[in-house]
Amino acid sequence: MPDALPWGTFGVNVVGSVALGVIMVLVLEVRPLSRLARPFWGVGVCGGFTTFSALQFEVYELYSLGRVGVALGYFVASVTVGVLALVLGMVVTRGVVGERP
Amino acid sequence: MSELWLNGLLVALGGATGASLRFLIDGWVRQLVADRFPLGTVVVNVVGSAALGLVLRVVDAGAPAWIMPLVGTGVCGALTTFSTFSYDTVLLLERRAWVGALSYALGSLLLGVFAFWVGAVLGA
Numbered sequence: 001m002p003d004a005l006p007w008g009t010f011g012v013n014v015v016g017s018v019a020l021g022v023i024m025v026l027v028l029e030v031r032p033l034s035r036l037a038r039p040f041w042g043v044g045v046c047g048g049f050t051t052f053s054a055l056q057f058e059v060y061e062l063y064s065l066g067r068v069g070v071a072l073g074y075f076v077a078s079v080t081v082g083v084l085a086l087v088l089g090m091v092v093t094r095g096v097v098g099e100r101p
Numbered sequence: 102m103s104e105l106w107l108n109g110l111l112v113a114l115g116g117a118t119g120a121s122l123r124f125l126i127d128g129w130v131r132q133l134v135a136d137r138f139p140l141g142t143v144v145v146n147v148v149g150s151a152a153l154g155l156v157l158r159v160v161d162a163g164a165p166a167w168i169m170p171l172v173g174t175g176v177c178g179a180l181t182t183f184s185t186f187s188y189d190t191v192l193l194l195e196r197r198a199w200v201g202a203l204s205y206a207l208g209s210l211l212l213g214v215f216a217f218w219v220g221a222v223l224g225a
Contacts, residue, residue: 013183020184021191039124043185048120052146052181053153054174056213060154063214079206082187083194090191 005070006058009051010078016050017082021089030097108170115175119149123180138201139189142182143209149181150213154220162224 020042027038055078062071126148127141134140156173160166186209193202 013187016184017187020188024188043124043127044120046184047123047182048116048179050183050185051178052183052186052209052213053149053177053217054181055183056146056150056210056217057153057157059210060214060217075210078183079187079190082183083190086184086187086191 006054006074009054009058010074010081013050013055013078014081014085016046017085018089019049020046021086021091022093023089025090025093025097029094107167111167111170112175112178115171115173116179119176119179119181122176123182139185139192139205142185142189143205143212146181146186146209147212147216149177151216151220151223152180153177154217154222155224156220158221158224 023037023041023046026033027042055075059071059075062068062074123145126145130141130144153173156168156177160169160173190202190206193205
């Protein structure tokens with residue numbers, strides 16, 4: 001376990017970021033969904049699905065095991081991929097929606 | 102197998118609580134501070150990280166195991182958010198607030214890990 005990388009947390013954070021990108025475009029830019037969509041899918045599902053606390057725990061664990069480079073790299077990778085994933089969700093949603101009359 | 106269901110139920114209950122808390126806290130912070138900086142997300146992420154540090158230490162020291170899925174994975178996992186953090190960062194980048202985005206990301210990391218450590222120390 002100490003040598004394993006936290007792929008589970010990384011995975012849910014990336015997937016949740018894509019999903020939030022999709023939802024925010026649908027809520028803010030497209031013909032607005034129900035007003036309940038953002039609190040339910042955005043704040044609730046995406047916000048609850050993803051986690052920052054587990055990320056902090058894992059960074060701290062890696063750091064305390066002496067894997068300082070991996071610790072920092074894990075955080076940087078999470079933020080970078082997360083941001084790209086969210087943008088991907090936004091761009092794809094805009095593209096899909098734009099094709100509809 | 103029933104233990105899996107029980108843990109799942111605890112996570113669901115804790116998660117609903119954590120997400121609701123995040124919704125409330127973020128709303129309060131937005132009322133106090135202008136929307137230019139995502140302070141609400143920072144607050145929930147820091148508080149949730151500290152709480153997780155506390156929970157992990159306490160369970161490790163012999164507290165009932167069910168506290169982990171309920172408060173750890175559930176409340177802390179849902180109170181904190183990475184998706185909103187990503188969205189906040191994207192908004193800052195869209196506004197070309199490069200320093201803001203960088204300080205937001207690094208600040209969240211430093212404050213969050215520090216908070217986690219403080220929580221663990223308090224739990225000892």
